[in-house]
Every structure is written in C-alpha cells, then in structure tokens.
Amino acid sequence: MDQLSQLQTGISILEITYIIASVLFIFGLKMLSHPLTARRGNTLAAIGMGMAIIATILFHHKDGKPIGNVGLILVAIGIGSIIGWVIAKRVKMTAMPQLVSFFNGMGGAAAALISMMEFPHVSPDLIAKSGMANGHVLAILLGLMIGTVSWAGSMIAFGKLDGRIGDLRIKALKYVNLTILAVLISLIVYIMTRHVQASSELTPLIYIMFIIAVIYGVMFVMPIGGADMPVVISLLNSFTGVAAAMGGFLYNNQAMLTGGILVGSAGTILTILMCRAMNRSLLNVIVGVFGGGGQTNMAVTGSVKEISISDAAVLLSYSKKVVIVPGYGLAVAQAQHICHELDKLLEEKGVEVKYAIHPVAGRMPGHMNVLLAEADVPYEQLIESDEINPDLPNTDVLVVIGANDVINPAAEDDPSSPIYGMPIIKARDAKNIIVMKRGMGKGYAAIENMLFYNDKTRMLFGDAKSTLQTLVNEVKSL
Amino acid sequence: MGNILGFFLLHREAVFIVILSIFLGIEVISHVPAILHTPLMSGANAIHGVVIIGAIIVMGHAETTGAMILGFLAVVLGTLNVVGGFVVTDRMLEMFKRKKQ
Numbered sequence: 001m002d003q004l005s006q007l008q009t010g011i012s013i014l015e016i017t018y019i020i021a022s023v024l025f026i027f028g029l030k031m032l033s034h035p036l037t038a039r040r041g042n043t044l045a046a047i048g049m050g051m052a053i054i055a056t057i058l059f060h061h062k063d064g065k066p067i068g069n070v071g072l073i074l075v076a077i078g079i080g081s082i083i084g085w086v087i088a089k090r091v092k093m094t095a096m097p098q099l100v101s102f103f104n105g106m107g108g109a110a111a112a113l114i115s116m117m118e119f120p121h122v123s124p125d126l127i128a129k130s131g132m133a134n135g136h137v138l139a140i141l142l143g144l145m146i147g148t149v150s151w152a153g154s155m156i157a158f159g160k161l162d163g164r165i166g167d168l169r170i171k172a173l174k175y176v177n178l179t180i181l182a183v184l185i186s187l188i189v190y191i192m193t194r195h196v197q198a199s200s201e202l203t204p205l206i207y208i209m210f211i212i213a214v215i216y217g218v219m220f221v222m223p224i225g226g227a228d229m230p231v232v233i234s235l236l237n238s239f240t241g242v243a244a245a246m247g248g249f250l251y252n253n254q255a256m257l258t259g260g261i262l263v264g265s266a267g268t269i270l271t272i273l274m275c276r277a278m279n280r281s282l283l284n285v286i287v288g289v290f291g292g293g294g295q296t297n298m299a300v301t302g303s304v305k306e307i308s309i310s311d312a313a314v315l316l317s318y319s320k321k322v323v324i325v326p327g328y329g330l331a332v333a334q335a336q337h338i339c340h341e342l343d344k345l346l347e348e349k350g351v352e353v354k355y356a357i358h359p360v361a362g363r364m365p366g367h368m369n370v371l372l373a374e375a376d377v378p379y380e381q382l383i384e385s386d387e388i389n390p391d392l393p394n395t396d397v398l399v400v401i402g403a404n405d406v407i408n409p410a411a412e413d414d415p416s417s418p419i420y421g422m423p424i425i426k427a428r429d430a431k432n433i434i435v436m437k438r439g440m441g442k443g444y445a446a447i448e449n450m451l452f453y454n455d456k457t458r459m460l461f462g463d464a465k466s467t468l469q470t471l472v473n474e475v476k477s478l
Numbered sequence: 479m480g481n482i483l484g485f486f487l488l489h490r491e492a493v494f495i496v497i498l499s500i501f502l503g504i505e506v507i508s509h510v511p512a513i514l515h516t517p518l519m520s521g522a523n524a525i526h527g528v529v530i531i532g533a534i535i536v537m538g539h540a541e542t543t544g545a546m547i548l549g550f551l552a553v554v555l556g557t558l559n560v561v562g563g564f565v566v567t568d569r570m571l572e573m574f575k576r577k578k579q
Contacts, residue, residue: 025525026502032521032567033510039571042521046564049528053560056531060538067538069546076537076550080557087558088565093573099566100520107527107559113552114532117545135485234519240526247532249492257492258499259528265503266522270515277512357513365515373573384512 010059017055018255024048025259029266052255053077093374094331097363098161101233104240105154111147111243115140116210118250120200127199133192136250137199141188143246144206145213150239152217157233160221161363168222180216184209220286225418228285230364231274235282238267277359278422304440307458309467312434313474317349319396319432323388325356325425326368329402329438333464336375339401342472343381349475355381356388356398356425358406385425398430400451402437402464408449417447433457436467517570524563530556 024044031041057074060067067073084103091099119140126134159165187209191202224232245260247253275282307315316322324343330336343353355377361368369382385406392398400407407427410417427433433456440452451457460467486493510518533556537549 021528025528026506029503029518029522029525030506032518033507033514035511035514035574038514038517038521038574039568042517042524042564042567042571045521045525046560049525049530049560049564052528052531053534056534057538060535062535062539065539067534069537069540069549072546072550073534073537073553076553077557080554081561083554084558084560084562085565088562088569091566093570096516096520096566096570099562100516100523103527103559103562103566104523106555106562107523107529110533110552110556110559111529113548113555114529114536117536117540117548117552130484135489237519237523237526240529241522244526244529244532245496247529249489251532251535252492253531253535254495256528256531257495259525261496261499262503262506263522263526265500266507267503267519269504269507270510270519270522273510273512274515277515359512359515364519366513367516369513370516370570370573382513 007061007064011061014055014059015254017051017059018253021048021052021255022258024051025262029262092334093371094328094334094363095162096367096370097230097233098158100364101154101158101161101229101236104233104237105151105158107240108147108150108154108236108243111240111247112144112151112210112213113147114247114250115144115147116206119144119206120198120203122199124198127196132194132196132199132202137192138188139246139249141191141209143243143250144209145184145188146239146246147243148210148213149217149220150236150243152214153221153232153236153239156218156221157229157236161229165222167225170223173219173223177216177219180212180219184212184216187212224285228278228280230360231271231278231280231282231285233364234267234271234274235286238264238271241265241267274360274365277365280422302453302455304452305458307434307460309460309470309474312458312460313471313478315432315434316346316351316397316399316471317475317478319351321395321397322346322351322353323356323392323395323398323430324353325358325398325400325403325407325427326361326372327401327403327406328362329404329436330464331362331368331371331402333402335401335465335468336371336377338465338468338472340372340375340377342468342475343377345472345475353381354383354388356385357382358385358403358425359423361403361406385423389426389429392426392429393431395430397432397434398427400427400433400435400437401468404437404449405447407451408447409451410447410449413450419447427451428454428456431456434460436460436462436464438463517567517574520563520567520570524560524567527556527560527563530560532556 028041028045031037241260241263248256346353359365407425411419411422411424533552540546540549
C-alpha cells in the first residue's frame with residue numbers, strides 16, 4: 001500500500017470511529033435517563049470516548065502530518081487519569097455536587113486553552129480571503145469566552161458548595177454583569193472586524209478577553225444563592241458542552257461537535273427541569289437574588305418546644321405510620337446508615353416507615369436518593385413529595401432529619417419569601433412532628449422556618465448521627 | 479449579508495449536525511425522572527470531556543515549547559474531566575444497583 005492510500009485508510013478509520021463514538025454518546029445519554037439502564041449507558045459513553053481518543057492519537061492528520069509528541073500526550077493522559085480516578089473514587093458522596101462542578105470546570109479550561117493556542121494560527125489564506133470575520137475565528141473566540149466563563153464559574157460554584165466562598169449579594173451586580181457581557185461581545189466584534197495580515201497580531205486582545213471572561217464567570221456565579229447552585233452547575237455544564245462543540249467546529253471534528261452540542265442541549269433541558277422541580281424560572285435564578293437576607297412579613301409566633309430522646313423513642317415505637325424527611329444535614333453527619341437502622345427497628349415493631357424525598361433534597365436533584373441508596377435503604381421506601389403529601393394527615397410522626405427549606409411552610413404562606421411557590425413536603429399536616437437539628441440555625445436558603453414554632457412540633461437538638469444512635473438504643477430497650 | 483450566506487454555505491454540514499443534535503439532546507433526556515438528575519448531569523459532564531480530542535490535536539501539532547506546555551495542561555485537564563466524570567457517575571449508579579438485589 002503506498003503512503004497516500006495508507007493515509008486515506010487512516011482518515012477513514014478515524015471518521016468511522018467518530019461516528020461510532022457519537023452513536024455511543026447518544027445511546028449512553030438515552031440509557032442514563034432510565035434507572036435500569038443508567039449504569040450501562042455510562043459505560044457505553046465511556047467506551048465511545050476511549051475509542052475516539054485512541055483513534056485520534058493513531059490516525060489524526062493535519063496537513064498530512066500525524067500527531068506528534070505522542071509520548072508526552074500519553075504521559076498527560078496518564079496524569080489526568082490517575083488524578084481523576086483517585087479524586088472520583090475517594091470523594092464522599094455528600095461532596096458529589098462540587099465534584100461534578102470541579103470536573104466541569106476542567107473541561108471548560110481545556111476548551112479555553114485550545115482556543116488560546118489556535119488563535120495565532122488561523123490560516124493566512126483564510127484571512128486574506130474573508131478577513132477576520134470568518135467562522136473559524138468566531139468558533140475560537142466563542143470557545144474561549146464560553147470555556148473560560150464555565151471554568152471560572154464552576155470554580156466559584158465548587159467553592160460555594162464546599163463552604164469556602166460565601167454569597168455576594170449586591171443588587172447592582174446585575175447591571176455590572178450585563179456590562180461585562182456587553183464588553184465581551186463587543187470585543188469579539190472588534191477582533192472580527194480588524195484588518196490584519198495574520199491573526200497573531202491580535203493575540204494580546206485574546207488575553208484581555210480571557211481575563212474579562214474570568215471576571216464575568218466569577219461575577220456571574222457570586223450573587224447566586226447556595227440553594228440554586230445545582231441549577232447553575234447544570235447550566236455551566238451545558239456551557240462547557242457548547243465550548244467543546246466550538247472545538248469541533250474548529251477542527252471539523254464530528255465527535256466533538258455531536259458530543260458537545262448533545263450535552264449543550266441536554267444540559268439546558270436538564271437545567272430547565274431542575275428549575276421546574278424548584279418552581280423557579282431560569283431567568284430568576286440568573287438575575288434574581290435567591291436565599292437573600294430572609295426578610296419576611298411573617299412574625300414569629302409560638303415558641304420552640306424540645307422533646308427528650310426517650311419520649312421520642314416511645315412516640316415513634318407506638319406509632320402506626322412514620323415518615324422520615326431526610327435533608328442535607330443527615331448526609332453531612334454521615335447518618336444515613338444509622339437512620340436506616342432506626343427504620344428497620346421500627347418496622348420490626350410493626351411501624352410503617354417511609355422516606356419523603358423532596359426533588360431537591362440534598363444539594364442537587366436526586367442527591368438524596370444516591371445518599372440513601374448508599375445506606376441500602378430499599379427503593380420502595382423512598383416516596384416523592386407529591387405522592388406522600390396526601391398521606392401526611394394520616395401520618396402519626398413525621399421525623400425531619402437535617403432538612404429545612406424543603407419543609408418550610410413559608411413556601412405556601414408567605415408571598416414575600418424567596419422560596420414562595422416552591423413545592424414542599426407539607427410537614428405540618430402530620431399529627432406529630434419531630435425535628436432533628438444541630439441548633440436553631442437557618443437552612444441553606446437562610447430563611448426563618450415557622451414549622452419549628454408549630455404546636456405539633458418538637459425539637460431534638462444535636463448532631464444527627466449521635467442523636468439517632470441514642471434514639472436507636474432507646475427504641476431497642478423499650 | 480454575503481458574508482453570512484458564504485459562512486452558511488461553507489459550514490452547512492456542521493450547521494446541520496448542530497441543529498439535529500440540539501433536537502436529539504432534548505428528545506433523549508426529556509423524560510428523565512428526578513432521581514436520575516444528578517447522575518445524568520454527571521454523565522453529560524463526562525461526555526463534554528470530548529474536548530480532550532481538541533487538546534490532543536493541539537498538543538500533537540505544537541511547535542513551540544509554550545504551546546507544548548499549554549497543550550500538555552489542556553490534555554491533563556481534559557482527561558480529568560473524562561475519567562473523573564465517568565468514574566464518579568459509575569460510583570453513583572453502582573449504589574442504585576446494589577439495593578435492587
């Protein structure tokens with residue numbers, strides 16, 4: 001076989017691999033949206049990715065030249081794999097949301113770096129023919145902007161979820177952000193309307209753009225309240241998808257194009273679905289101030305009443321129906337296992353125990369299901385809030401463990417509350433309510449919770465894990 | 479105007495793929511139950527790690543040391559996204575599986 005046809009064979013294999021990889025991405029995503037096939041879907045997508053990477057290293061050619069520096073590329077992949085693997089395996093399930101945010105940021109940064117490196121090398125022929133206003137340059141600039149915003153934003157989201165960065169709430173920030181965005185877009189227009197011989201003449205502008213995009217990414221996420229962070233991560237996730245697709249455009253690479261756009265559109269839909277679960281509009285999340293100062297028109301009436309652990313144990317043991325509302329506090333205390341022990345113990349005594357799962361319990365939609373699954377709580381015991389609400393008036397005891405905002409009646413009573421309109425678990429319908437909490441601190445959205453002052457509510461202060469442990473011992477000894 | 483039309487003509491295949499992929503993305507996940515939101519987000523997160531292909535291409539054709547270093551960094555970050563994303567998604571889904579038995 002002569003060299004030319006060998007080259008062509010290689011390119012054909014590469015393109016076929018890309019098609020297979022794209023199909024695997026699509027199937028993977030499809031399967032990921034069904035509980036039974038989800039895990040296989042993930043594996044399938046990973047196989048597609050592996051194939052695309054290997055084929056690129058082996059068969060990619062640019063102007064007849066194969067991929068060089070293969071040794072170093074493999075070293076880089078090795079380093080990334082080891083770090084990624086170790087972090088992903090070691091991290092606690094409670095820290096999952098910030099981890100997804102972190103990995104998302106890495107992808108965004110990679111996309112931004114690619115744009116930065118490609119910008120000085122736009123083909124002079126292309127510039128001579130159509131000036132800087134061509135699709136190639138646009139793809140590079142958009143890839144840089146979106147990738148950088150995604151990276152900077154993800155890092156801030158990571159910091160917030162990890163409790164390292166607080167919220168910054170200034171009303172004027174909205175206008176500042178719009179201005180920065182306008183500057184970024186004008187910069188793109190400015191670069192594309194320059195008349196130059198070579199794109200490298202404009203390279204300094206690229207660095208300026210990078211810096212402004214970093215500022216924008218930071219300022220974009222800073223004012224958004226912690227409770228809205230999952231939505232933001234999902235949004236940034238779809239941003240990174242679009243940034244990756246820009247790379248596909250740049251290299252005329254179908255795998256990057258389909259993979260990126262697929263995530264971009266699926267991510268946007270997922271973002272909207274999440275917003276819907278919290279009864280918030282996307283626009284509100286982005287420009288609105290959620291979880292703000294907690295200014296409320298409702299006066300606090302009634303007082304907080306405590307219950308002793310032995311009383312709680314008696315109350316639970318002689319109930320017919322108990323509903324547990326788990327929240328992030330349960331997860332943070334790593335109390336999901338001991339909680340499951342309590343529910344098994346009660347079931348042995350003939351008490352019917354169910355878990356009420358709010359769609360946004362934990363830090364992300366579905367997060368609580370993952371955490372309870374980790375503790376082997378059977379699937380059938382987890383009931384979504386819409387389904388359990390009509391059943392609550394027949395519930396003898398509702399036990400709230402480390403949850404707050406998802407049971408806050410302000411969502412129904414107080415139109416001035418930031419969470420007004422959010423579907424909640426109607427805890428106050430239950431006959432008795434026991435709230436386990438560390439102290440009287442407010443929830444993630446920083447809003448006063450009137451449920452704690454309800455006549456039917458009894459508080460059980462302390463760390464969720466040790467409280468549950470004593471409660472389990474207490475129930476056993478009855 | 480001429481520029482826009484020329485742009486479209488030059489990239490019509492890519493435009494096609496983009497538009498069809500948008501519809502596909504919407505269609506594929508529009509009926510996902512809330513419990514799978516987190517794993518799905520994580521899985522999608524891993525898929526956009528496909529940006530690593532671009533990083534490999536850049537690094538594979540890097541001529542200066544500076545480009546090499548940046549390319550190296552891009553490949554490392556891209557791999558982090560891919561490997562970390564898939565592994566963490568698998569870890570989440572593994573738990574869903576176990577309790578079914």
